[in-house]
Amino acid sequence: MADDHMPQRSDRLGLTDDELALHRTVFASDALKDMVIVLSGGAGGIGRAIAWLFARLGAHLVVVGRNQGKLSALTSNMTAKGLQASACAADIRDADAVARLFDTVWQTHGRVDGLINSAGGQFPQPAIDFSVKGWNAVIDTNLNGTWYMMQTAARHWRDNKQPGNIVNIVVVTTHGLYGIAHSIAARSGVIGLSRSVAVEWAPLNIRVNCVAPGAIETEGWNVYAPEARAAYPRSNPMMRAGSPWNVAEACAYLASPSGAFVTGETLTVDGGGQLWGETWTTGKPAYFIDKDT
Numbered sequence: 001m002a003d004d005h006m007p008q009r010s011d012r013l014g015l016t017d018d019e020l021a022l023h024r025t026v027f028a029s030d031a032l033k034d035m036v037i038v039l040s041g042g043a044g045g046i047g048r049a050i051a052w053l054f055a056r057l058g059a060h061l062v063v064v065g066r067n068q069g070k071l072s073a074l075t076s077n078m079t080a081k082g083l084q085a086s087a088c089a090a091d092i093r094d095a096d097a098v099a100r101l102f103d104t105v106w107q108t109h110g111r112v113d114g115l116i117n118s119a120g121g122q123f124p125q126p127a128i129d130f131s132v133k134g135w136n137a138v139i140d141t142n143l144n145g146t147w148y149m150m151q152t153a154a155r156h157w158r159d160n161k162q163p164g165n166i167v168n169i170v171v172v173t174t175h176g177l178y179g180i181a182h183s184i185a186a187r188s189g190v191i192g193l194s195r196s197v198a199v200e201w202a203p204l205n206i207r208v209n210c211v212a213p214g215a216i217e218t219e220g221w222n223v224y225a226p227e228a229r230a231a232y233p234r235s236n237p238m239m240r241a242g243s244p245w246n247v248a249e250a251c252a253y254l255a256s257p258s259g260a261f262v263t264g265e266t267l268t269v270d271g272g273g274q275l276w277g278e279t280w281t282t283g284k285p286a287y288f289i290d291k292d293t
């Protein structure tokens with residue numbers, strides 16, 4: 001079977017709910033049967049693919065974000081297809097809101113089996129120009145917010161003597177992604193945290209992994225200028241953007257029994273971009289442009 005390619009369209013970015021409801025998957029339809037999964041950023045481009053895939057594999061998805069309207073629109077579309085999903089608005093930067101969120105989910109379902117942290121993002125800017133407020137906004141969202149979710153989930157698993165697993169969506173921090181140094185710093189923190197608590201929490205039967213997507217076409221790309229965005233599909237040796245579905249299936253591998261012996265790992269889903277290619281979110285500076293090509 002050929003790899004799936006993102007349809008190249010100019011009208012919108014990413015996959016629609018109708019497409020996500022039907023997209024082929026390699027996973028068995030009961031791979032996540034009866035699992036309760038908390039998914040932050042669930043109404044975003046990658047989050048929605050995760051929500052649909054996981055619910056189609058039998059899980060109940062609790063989707064989290066700041067915008068109740070976007071969350072409810074998604075869960076209505078999912079429940080209309082017979083899938084199990086509910087919406088819970090919360091800002092992951094607010095540790096008290098995160099605590100209330102997990103209390104509510106445990107009260108409602110009596111369990112949580114997995115946490116996927118897909119909430120995140122940044123704005124493109126040369127690092128030398130970051131304001132204190134801009135820096136803090138990105139660190140708070142991507143490092144602190146992700147940590148509040150991880151720690152709160154883990155405390156519930158410990159206190160209820162239940163196993164759990166966490167997948168954090170990060171960015172590729174090792175090579176080729178420029179103009180978002182605040183996010184590279186935050187996500188490097190998340191990767192380090194994940195490796196550290198993968199060991200500390202192994203006695204609690206909690207696995208912790210990361211997925212690092214490369215250029216994945218979603219509406220999240222709207223934060224970048226069209227000229228910068230136009231170069232993203234050429235940022236890896238496959239010379240194309242990835243699909244949110246590719247990221248969702250990587251998460252399913254890690255969150256289901258297929259990942260039972262994997263912890264502390266970062267699974268990179270970038271078409272080889274960490275080995276060859278570059279992404280300038282701010283547009284490529286003249287200094288780096290080879291005038292002979």
Ligand SMILES: CCC/C=C/C(=O)SCCNC(=O)CCNC(=O)[C@H](O)C(C)(C)COP(=O)([O-])OP(=O)([O-])OC[C@H]1O[C@@H](n2cnc3c(N)ncnc32)[C@H](O)[C@@H]1OP(=O)([O-])[O-]
Pocket residue numbers: 120121122123124125131133134135137138141171214215216220221223232279281
């Ligand atoms: C292939 C490529 C890789 C792609 C990777 C992806 O992740 S794809 C997409 C993934 N999705 C996304 O990335 C989603 C889009 N990103 C976001 O939602 C935000 O960037 C956020 C994550 C920081 C949220 O922060 P928030 O809710 O607090 O929002 P806020 O708006 O209130 O900003 C707070 C402060 O930040 C500063 N500042 C903000 N923008 C700019 C700018 N353009 N310029 C300069 N500075 C900027 C500014 O100081 C502002 O305060 P001010 O001066 O206005 O009082």
Ligand SMILES: NC(=O)C1=CN([C@@H]2O[C@H](COP(=O)(O)OP(=O)(O)OC[C@H]3O[C@@H](n4cnc5c(N)ncnc54)[C@H](OP(=O)(O)O)[C@@H]3O)[C@@H](O)[C@H]2O)C=CC1
Pocket residue numbers: 040041042043044045046047064065066067070090091092093118119120121122141145169170171172212213214215216217218219220221
């Ligand atoms: N698309 C890509 O090419 C890549 C994406 N990534 C990362 O993958 C993740 C998902 O990306 P993608 O789906 O494309 O981006 P989107 O912008 O489409 O989705 C991000 C989601 O995060 C939610 N969110 C942001 N801040 C908060 C917050 N403080 N509290 C709760 N929810 C929040 C947003 O919902 P709301 O605004 O309603 O709160 C939104 O639904 C992000 O971490 C992103 O940085 C990494 C590499 C590449």
